[in-house]
Amino acid sequence: xxxxxxxxxxxxxxxxxxxxxxxxxxxxxxxxxxxxxxxxxxxxxxxxxxxxxxxxxxxxxxxxxxxxxxxxxxxxxxxxxxxxxxxxxxxxxxxxxxxxxxxxxxxxxxxxxxxxxxxxxxxxxxxxxxxxxxxxxxxxxxxxxxxxxxxxxxxxxxxxxxxxxxxxxxxxxxxxxxxxxxxxxxxxxxxxxxxxxxxxxxxxxxxxxxxxxxxxxxxxxxxxxxxxxxxxxxxxxxxxxxxxxxxxxxxxxxxxxxxxxxxxxxxxxxxxxxxxxxxxxxxxxxxxxxxxxxxxxxxxxxxxxxxxxxxxxxxxxxxxxxxxxxxxxxxxxxxxxxxxxxxxxxxxxxxxxxxxxxxxxxxxxxxxxxxxxxxxxxxxxxxxxxxxxxxxxxxxxxxxxxxxxxxxxxxxxxxxxx
Numbered sequence: 001x002x003x004x005x006x007x008x009x010x011x012x013x014x015x016x017x018x019x020x021x022x023x024x025x026x027x028x029x030x031x032x033x034x035x036x037x038x039x040x041x042x043x044x045x046x047x048x049x050x051x052x053x054x055x056x057x058x059x060x061x062x063x064x065x066x067x068x069x070x071x072x073x074x075x076x077x078x079x080x081x082x083x084x085x086x087x088x089x090x091x092x093x094x095x096x097x098x099x100x101x102x103x104x105x106x107x108x109x110x111x112x113x114x115x116x117x118x119x120x121x122x123x124x125x126x127x128x129x130x131x132x133x134x135x136x137x138x139x140x141x142x143x144x145x146x147x148x149x150x151x152x153x154x155x156x157x158x159x160x161x162x163x164x165x166x167x168x169x170x171x172x173x174x175x176x177x178x179x180x181x182x183x184x185x186x187x188x189x190x191x192x193x194x195x196x197x198x199x200x201x202x203x204x205x206x207x208x209x210x211x212x213x214x215x216x217x218x219x220x221x222x223x224x225x226x227x228x229x230x231x232x233x234x235x236x237x238x239x240x241x242x243x244x245x246x247x248x249x250x251x252x253x254x255x256x257x258x259x260x261x262x263x264x265x266x267x268x269x270x271x272x273x274x275x276x277x278x279x280x281x282x283x284x285x286x287x288x289x290x291x292x293x294x295x296x297x298x299x300x301x302x303x304x305x306x307x308x309x310x311x312x313x314x315x316x317x318x319x320x321x322x323x324x325x326x327x328x329x330x331x332x333x334x335x336x337x338x339x340x341x342x343x344x345x346x347x348x349x350x351x352x353x354x355x356x357x358x359x360x361x362x363x364x365x366x367x368x369x370x371x372x373x374x375x376x377x378x379x380x381x382x383x384x385x386x387x388x389x390x391x392x393x394x395x396x397x398x399x400x401x402x403x404x405x406x407x408x409x410x411x412x413x414x415x416x417x418x
Contacts, residue, residue, distance in 0.1 A: 005372050005404075006380065012099045019092035023239075026085035027232055033082070034229055038275035040067050048073060069218075071207045079204070083197055090189035093239075097182055101126065101175055106318035107369060111172040113305050113313070125170060126179060130186045133163065137187050138194070141223060149223060156227065160184065160261055164254040173248035173303065174241075174358055180257050181238030184231050191224035229272070234264040245354035246296075251303035256295050263291050300353070307345050311363045319368035325407030327399060328368070334396045335367050335374060338385050349389070375404040 040052030046066065053066045101109045105119045109126065117125075137156065145152040163183055167176035199217035206213040237260045241247040247256055266284040274280035305313070315323055322328065342349045343361035359373065360366045367374065377384040378392065379400035385392055 005376050008099070008103075009376055012096065015092055015096045015099060019089065019096050022085055022088040022092055023236075026089045027236070029082050029085055030228065030232060034272065035275045036065060037067070038272060040065075070213060071203075075204070075207055081197070081200075083192060086189050086192040090185060093182065093185060097126070097178070101178065106316065107372070109171055109175045110316075111170075111175075111304075112316055113309070114172075115170050117170075122171070129163070129167075129179065130183055133159075133183045134186050134190045138190070141195075146223060149226070152223075153227070153230070157261060161254075161258045164257040168254040172358075173245075173250070173253050177238050177241040177248045177253060177257055181235050181241075184235050184238070188228045188231055188235070191228055195224050196221045230265050230268050231261075232264070233267055234261045237264075243357065245356070245358040246299040249303060249354050249358040250299050251301040252298040253303070256298050259291050259295050263288050266291070302345075304345075307362065310345070310360065310365060313365065315365050315368060319365055321411050322368040322371040322404070322407045323364060325403055325410055327403035327406055328364075330399050331374075331403040332364050332367050334392075334399055335361050335378070338390055338392045338396065339374075339378070342385070342389070371404050371407065374400055379404065 036054060039054050041054065042051075043053050046053060049068050049070060049072060051067045051069045053064065056063045056065065102123050105122050109122050110117050110119065136159070140146075140152060140155060145155060160180070160183075164176070164180050167179045167183075170176070171179060199221050203213040203217050234257075237247075238257060241257075247253060250256065266288045270280040270282075270284040340362040341347065342352055343355045343359050343366075345355070345360055345362065347353070347355055355361075359370055361370060361374070379397050382392075382397070
């Protein structure tokens with residue numbers, strides 16, 4: 001019995017859950033410390049070396065927080081290091097990338113209409129681009145541009161725009177935006193792992209051994225932390241984008257992603273200023289709304305194969321194993337009759353502009369390509385189609401299950417024979 005799809009979906013769901021939990025912890029801690037740092041105020045009778053303090057109330061208790069620019073006269077024996085949130089967010093995100101876009105690369109990563117890649121080539125580009133991106137960014141920060149933060153931020157934005165365009169020339173629209181998010185998140189976590197934390201350890205060690213810390217380490221950490229601050233919100237958008245074809249299934253998805261980085265700047269600038277001064281610059285919201293209006297307009301542009309192109313193109317090797325299986329014709333008729341009114345390049349269902357999740361189910365090639373998703377969503381479960389849209393009977397669902405299982409059995413037999 002072919003139930004590996006169920007197991008794999010639950011593995012993906014569990015890892016995604018972990019990724020969301022750790023991301024919430026990382027982003028929450030980051031936002032808290034940014035607000036805390038910008039809200040510190042000088043006060044009378046502060047301890048020697050204390051830069052500022054703040055009183056907060058939460059959960060029925062009062063908290064008195066003090067910040068030392070270097071360190072207190074007597075170093076505490078216990079320090080809480082906020083690092084695991086960043087590391088586990090990246091690790092869980094990398095695992096999810098491998099599960100969804102590497103193992104499922106034939107479906108979610110490779111777009112034959114853009115570039116004819118084998119699975120291993122696509123995976124190499126996927127993983128390699130993340131590594132190269134960090135190395136290039138790190139060298140820029142260590143170059144003379146590191147002394148000119150504004151210019152460096154503009155260069156970084158230019159790199160992100162280029163990567164947005166480049167990913168869109170290679171991968172599916174969904175994978176392109178997700179990879180841009182992973183590219184950015186890798187830079188953020190690497191900042192913590194390779195720069196912020198090691199430099200902080202050097203400072204702590206110097207203090208513990210009675211040496212005066214070099215202020216350059218704090219300056220380095222400040223630069224990298226500032227970048228992380230402004231990149232956080234765009235990364236969240238890009239990680240959510242795979243659920244919204246309006247973001248990724250358009251000709252201008254790479255421009256949409258680029259503009260999202262600008263909204264990250266405007267939104268964070270408002271809150272950073274508000275935390276520091278008690279009043280934020282309201283013009284930033286006007287700019288943000290204007291950018292989102294442009295993004296919404298760009299999202300209406302069509303992209304990808306037309307129906308005629310999709311119905312005449314050759315099937316990929318992945319698709320052929322399902323198209324050649326017994327029961328494919330019957331399953332195709334079932335899917336087209338029950339699903340294609342929404343899952344079409346130009347949906348006929350009222351108020352649907354794009355096919356849900358960007359999944360098209362209107363040609364035999366489409367159905368073969370999405371066989372495993374159809375199997376889980378409309379065969380084993382009754383998740384699709386929505387019950388208030390169309391009632392799909394048990395016999396129709398059984399035909400889908402029989403077809404996919406037959407395809408899997410045939411594949412297993414072929415592998416044993418070889």
